[in-house]
Amino acid sequence: MKVRLKVWRQKNDRTAGSFEHYDTPDLNPNMSFLEMLDVVNEVLTEKGADPIAFDHDCREGICGTCSLTINGKPHGPHRGVATCQTYMRSFRDGDTITVEPFRADPFPVMRDLIVNRAAFDKIMQSGGFISVRTGAAPDANTIPISKEVADLAMDAAACIGCGACVAACKNASAMLFVSAKASQLNLLPQGKPEKDRRVLAMVQAMDEAGFGNCTNQYECSAVCPKLISEDFIARMNRDYMAATFRQTFGSVPSTVVGG
Amino acid sequence: MNFDAKIPSGPLPQKWDRYLTEAKLVSPNNKRKYELIVVGAGLAGASAAASLGELGYKVKCFVFHDSPRRAHSIAAQGGINAAKNYQNDGDSVERLFYDTIKGGDFRSREANVYRLAQVSVKIIDQCVAQGVPFAREYGGLLANRSFGGAQVARTFYARGQTGQQLLLGAYSALSRQVGLGTVAMHTYEEMLDLVVVDGHAKGIITRNLVSGEIACHAADAVILATGGYGNVFNLSTYARGSNATAIWRAYRRGACFSNPCFTQIHPTCIPVSGDYQSKLTLMSESLRNDGRIWVPKNVGEKRAPGDIPESERDYYLERMYPSYGNLAPRDISSRAAKRVCDEGRGVGESGLGVYLDFSDAINRLGLDTIRERYGNLFDIYKEITDENAYEVPMRIFPAVHYTMGGLWVDYNLMSNVPGLFVLGEANFSDHGANRLGASALMQGLADGYFVIPYTIGNYLTGIKGGRPAVDHADFRRTEEEVRARLKRLLENKGKRTVQSFHKELGKIMWDHCGMGRNEEGLKKAIELIPQLRAEFWENVTVPGSGEELNQSLERAGRVADFLELGELMCRDALDRRESCGGHFREEFQTEDGEALRNDEDYGFVSCWEHQGDDKAPVRHREPLDYEHIQMAVRNYK
Numbered sequence: 098m099k100v101r102l103k104v105w106r107q108k109n110d111r112t113a114g115s116f117e118h119y120d121t122p123d124l125n126p127n128m129s130f131l132e133m134l135d136v137v138n139e140v141l142t143e144k145g146a147d148p149i150a151f152d153h154d155c156r157e158g159i160c161g162t163c164s165l166t167i168n169g170k171p172h173g174p175h176r177g178v179a180t181c182q183t184y185m186r187s188f189r190d191g192d193t194i195t196v197e198p199f200r201a202d203p204f205p206v207m208r209d210l211i212v213n214r215a216a217f218d219k220i221m222q223s224g225g226f227i228s229v230r231t232g233a234a235p236d237a238n239t240i241p242i243s244k245e246v247a248d249l250a251m252d253a254a255a256c257i258g259c260g261a262c263v264a265a266c267k268n269a270s271a272m273l274f275v276s277a278k279a280s281q282l283n284l285l286p287q288g289k290p291e292k293d294r295r296v297l298a299m300v301q302a303m304d305e306a307g308f309g310n311c312t313n314q315y316e317c318s319a320v321c322p323k324l325i326s327e328d329f330i331a332r333m334n335r336d337y338m339a340a341t342f343r344q345t346f347g348s349v350p351s352t353v354v355g356g
Numbered sequence: 357m358n359f360d361a362k363i364p365s366g367p368l369p370q371k372w373d374r375y376l377t378e379a380k381l382v383s384p385n386n387k388r389k390y391e392l393i394v395v396g397a398g399l400a401g402a403s404a405a406a407s408l409g410e411l412g413y414k415v416k417c418f419v420f421h422d423s424p425r426r427a428h429s430i431a432a433q434g435g436i437n438a439a440k441n442y443q444n445d446g447d448s449v450e451r452l453f454y455d456t457i458k459g460g461d462f463r464s465r466e467a468n469v470y471r472l473a474q475v476s477v478k479i480i481d482q483c484v485a486q487g488v489p490f491a492r493e494y495g496g497l498l499a500n501r502s503f504g505g506a507q508v509a510r511t512f513y514a515r516g517q518t519g520q521q522l523l524l525g526a527y528s529a530l531s532r533q534v535g536l537g538t539v540a541m542h543t544y545e546e547m548l549d550l551v552v553v554d555g556h557a558k559g560i561i562t563r564n565l566v567s568g569e570i571a572c573h574a575a576d577a578v579i580l581a582t583g584g585y586g587n588v589f590n591l592s593t594y595a596r597g598s599n600a601t602a603i604w605r606a607y608r609r610g611a612c613f614s615n616p617c618f619t620q621i622h623p624t625c626i627p628v629s630g631d632y633q634s635k636l637t638l639m640s641e642s643l644r645n646d647g648r649i650w651v652p653k654n655v656g657e658k659r660a661p662g663d664i665p666e667s668e669r670d671y672y673l674e675r676m677y678p679s680y681g682n683l684a685p686r687d688i689s690s691r692a693a694k695r696v697c698d699e700g701r702g703v704g705e706s707g708l709g710v711y712l713d714f715s716d717a718i719n720r721l722g723l724d725t726i727r728e729r730y731g732n733l734f735d736i737y738k739e740i741t742d743e744n745a746y747e748v749p750m751r752i753f754p755a756v757h758y759t760m761g762g763l764w765v766d767y768n769l770m771s772n773v774p775g776l777f778v779l780g781e782a783n784f785s786d787h788g789a790n791r792l793g794a795s796a797l798m799q800g801l802a803d804g805y806f807v808i809p810y811t812i813g814n815y816l817t818g819i820k821g822g823r824p825a826v827d828h829a830d831f832r833r834t835e836e837e838v839r840a841r842l843k844r845l846l847e848n849k850g851k852r853t854v855q856s857f858h859k860e861l862g863k864i865m866w867d868h869c870g871m872g873r874n875e876e877g878l879k880k881a882i883e884l885i886p887q888l889r890a891e892f893w894e895n896v897t898v899p900g901s902g903e904e905l906n907q908s909l910e911r912a913g914r915v916a917d918f919l920e921l922g923e924l925m926c927r928d929a930l931d932r933r934e935s936c937g938g939h940f941r942e943e944f945q946t947e948d949g950e951a952l953r954n955d956e957d958y959g960f961v962s963c964w965e966h967q968g969d970d971k972a973p974v975r976h977r978e979p980l981d982y983e984h985i986q987m988a989v990r991n992y993k
């Protein structure tokens with residue numbers, strides 16, 4: 098099969114970008130989408146042109162690095178599948194495929210299809226942790242945790258931090274990411290002591306990083322390669338309200354969680 | 357050269373405790389005066405940077421990734437070992453220690469492995485306290501599964517995403533320290549060289565992958581936690597970005613490279629499907645808990661697996677290794693797969709595959725249980741192959757997965773270059789000639805959380821003179837060399853792409869230094885690789901400039917280093933005239949095809965010292981003296 102690519106090319110975060118067209122050589126339908134780009138890049142390189150810059154690493158759907166908007170949809174056509182797990186058999190011979198970066202103001206384009214998602218790290222640094230010193234932990238079986246709670250925490254923890262949720266949201270809201278991260282820790286008994294401080298700090302950091310508001314459209318969950326449920330957003334909203342209430346009435350110190 | 361491992365005296369079980377009581381402490385006020393560089397934020401690097409920052413050291417942590425959370429550790433699926441004996445099945449520190457030494461085919465250092473088994477129990481405590489959502493039983497206690505090379509269930513797991521969850525735990529601890537200002541995080545910054553001043557590691561040269569800026573960073577000690585070098589084979593289960601540049605540059609600056617030929621070929625990966633292939637996907641070994649491995653008894657069998665009657669199937673692992681069966685260690689299982697495929701009994705289009713069959717397990721436990729245990733792995737398999745493994749058996753084949761070799765370190769995890777420490781997969785220390793499943797995560801976190809925070813003090817309290825300034829002559833010179841190399845790559849303007857060289861190198865390595873190795877093949881590889889390297893420097897083309905985000909340039913530097921490292925691996929494999937663990941020299945096997953070790957002549961760790969570009973490296977050795985156990989024939993029958 099062969100396809101025609103319409104690819105976003107942009108030199109860096111200071112210059113404007115535009116679409117370029119490329120006709121691919123003959124492809125095998127069992128190639129992954131990224132392998133298809135590898136093949137196109139080999140051809141470009143041999144011609145002395147700049148290959149298309151795109152982000153990737155594990156190529157098995159777990160590191161969260163790959164981040165292409167394919168035909169307008171973050172991570173492409175399939176539900177619950179990351180870009181790197183998308184295969185050419187999902188397209189037809191002769192298709193024109195539009196490939197863009199994950200677009201959102203807090204994720205500046207650094208080159209072609211690569212965006213900078215450092216804003217997520219900033220949110221995590223504000224409170225996405227349990228403050229436990231190395232070596233100071235009690236025996237792991239001291240606190241039994243019911244399987245249901247552990248499983249739900251794991252559902253939240255499955256987030257790969259790719260940012261598709263932000264790219265899919267018309268407001269560039271990071272609520273799905275933040276709520277998954279906060280809920281994982283808030284659900285577990287170990288995370289309870291810092292629950293209020295955590296959720297207040299993370300939401301504040303999210304706002305400061307320029308992410309927009311959630312208007313409950315849930316485009317985020319729909320494109321999430323790990324199908325993180327929008328229920329976590331509701332859960333975090335409850336945690337946030339409770340924390341704000343307690344803060345207003347004095348039982349939560351207003352300083353953030355120590356960093 | 358003297359390779360003194362600096363192992364504390366006393367009986368094995370007491371060595372680490374004794375070390376801890378005698379270790380020199382750095383007072384809290386003084387800690388602030390020391391600056392430490394940690395390169396890497398996988399399990400080893402993130403846990404080290406977080407713990408050292410928490411202790412009060414000033415830490416700078418570097419990753420080439422956009423975030424510490426992307427390190428290759430994230431991809432580990434199956435689990436992490438610890439001698440908790442929560443299952444009451446007779447596990448103990450001593451047993452985990454022995455399994456690891458035996459699994460490594462008696463080529464690792466006793467004292468390090470014993471310490472690893474001892475601290476393993478604390479790792480689980482630490483991770484649970486951080487909120488790592490390990491799998492649990494209905495009673496609320498932690499669940500375990502078994503892994504290859506063990507007869508107890510000591511593996512902790514978080515669905516099929518254990519590495520991800522452990523890394524996110526370490527990343528959260530690291531994030532906390534970044535927020536507190538004790539660790540300065542440098543993302544998108546790749547270490548391109550080590551700076552050695554008066555024989556001590558004192559800093560690194562980095563390139564910012566976005567701006568192209570070259571920078572010098574000075575420190576009181578440098579810690580490398582940069583992962584393994586399996587991508588020398590091009591196709592492997594590693595993330596595409598994993599590379600050897602940090603440890604290879606350190607090797608060229610005097611750090612010795614140990615056991616480079618010890619690579620692990622994992623038995624359960626999805627077979628190669630075409631020439632465009634960019635990576636191989638692992639199907640976690642945990643699948644072997646319930647899946648049964650088989651090939652047809654008949655050569656050239658054409659029927660679909662479901663049509664082949666039970667009596668015409670060969671469950672070869674169960675047949676050859678009845679006591680471990682499908683859970684035989686990785687090196688043994690991989691070689692057995694190669695053997696049946698070499699006999700012409702392999703399955704799939706290429707004939708390079710064996711079946712991993714769940715039908716018995718589904719009948720016994722029900723579809724739901726299997727789905728709950730392995731659902732995400734079955735999904736991955738479906739995505740890649742378009743086949744439903746609940747209905748037809750998976751096809752699997754061995755693939756390069758892990759490198760046991762790495763920079764030589766002593767008991768303190770310090771290399772022979774004072775002040776240069778090496779943690780995680782980047783060092784050689786704990787897995788001998790073969791690593792058991794679920795032991796790499798354990799080692800990475802052991803090194804970072806529980807070893808380096810104690811051992812680094814011993815070095816720091818002994819050094820005189822502070823950090824050099826970054827305009828010191830040695831920094832200037834190293835920086836110039838880095839710039840010259842980048843310039844040469846960019847200005848070469850040849851005809852061949854970086855990828856084409858990587859592919860060709862990978863093929864040479866797989867053919868001659870892969871699952872089976874022999875003198876003739878290795879000698880051939882040692883001829884071919886320098887030729888390929890010469891052609892690379894003649895004919896490679898790297899588009900773009902150095903002052904921008906340039907993935908071709910990143911890749912070129914890494915492949916140039918692989919082209920040197922590959923040769924060293926072949927030299928080591930040629931030098932080691934025995935078979936052990938993942939190193940199978942075809943000339944040295946028993947009558948029934950098992951590895952034939954030679955403890956008398958090769959009971960040592962090889963330590964290769966760089967001599968310069970045009971000279972062959974020199975092999976030194978650290979003898980392995982076993983005090984506590986006896987080297988024995990490794991038997992899984």
Ligand SMILES: Cc1cc2nc3c(=O)[nH]c(=O)nc-3n(C[C@H](O)[C@H](O)[C@H](O)COP(=O)(O)OP(=O)(O)OC[C@H]3O[C@@H](n4cnc5c(N)ncnc54)[C@H](O)[C@@H]3O)c2cc1C
Nearest residue numbers: 396397398399400429432434435547583780781794796797
């Ligand atoms: C698919 C797969 C599954 C696995 N499953 C398991 C399992 O179930 N259980 C188990 O125990 N083990 C498993 N392993 C092995 C285990 O995951 C690795 O050995 C381990 O995670 C390595 O951790 P690390 O911290 O040493 O290095 P890595 O996680 O590889 O981290 C390397 C770090 O170094 C940085 N870095 C590297 N070079 C440079 C440079 N030059 N400059 C700047 N930064 C640099 C990177 O950015 C990264 O942060 C698996 C491996 C694979 C491939």
Ligand code: FES
Nearest residue numbers: 154156161163181
């Ligand atoms: S490349 Fe890792 S998730 Fe796609």
